[in-house]
Amino acid sequence: MQTKLAFFHRPAIKFIRRAQLVIATLIYCVLLLLPSRSLQETVSLNDALLHGVGNFLLFCSLWLAFDAKPSRLFWLAFTIAFSGFMELMQGLGSRSPSWSDLGANAAGAFVALLVCTALDYYFSHLSNKKCA
Known part of the structure; x- marks a missing residue:
C-alpha cells in the first residue's frame, strides 16, 4: 500500500532529515555556549523565549x-x-546555568511534543484517507 508520504522514507530524504539534525544541534550548542554579551548583541529577544524556541526546534529536529x-x-x-x-x-564559560532557563527549555520541548503529536495525527489521517 503506497501512501502519499512515501517519499519521506526514501534514503536520500532520510539522509537530509538526519543532516538537518546535525546542523540544528550545532547551531543550538553554539548559541548556548556563546558569551551572553555576544548573544545579546546578536539577538534582542527575551532569554527565556530563546531557550524555549531553541528546544522547540531541537525536539522537532x-x-x-x-x-x-x-x-x-x-x-x-x-x-x-x-x-x-x-x-x-x-557554567564552564562566561555564562551561568539557570533554573529558569531549564524551565524554558522544558516548556519549549513540551510545546514541540504537542505540535509534533498533532502533526503526526494529521498526517496519519491524511495518509489513511488517500489510501482508502
Missing part, C-alpha cells in the same frame, strides 16, 4: 530525523536532559 522512534516521550526526555547538560556546560 529529532522528531523529523527519526520519525518519532523510539517514541516522542523518549525524545522529550532526551531533549530536556540534553538541554540540562548544555545548561551546565554554560
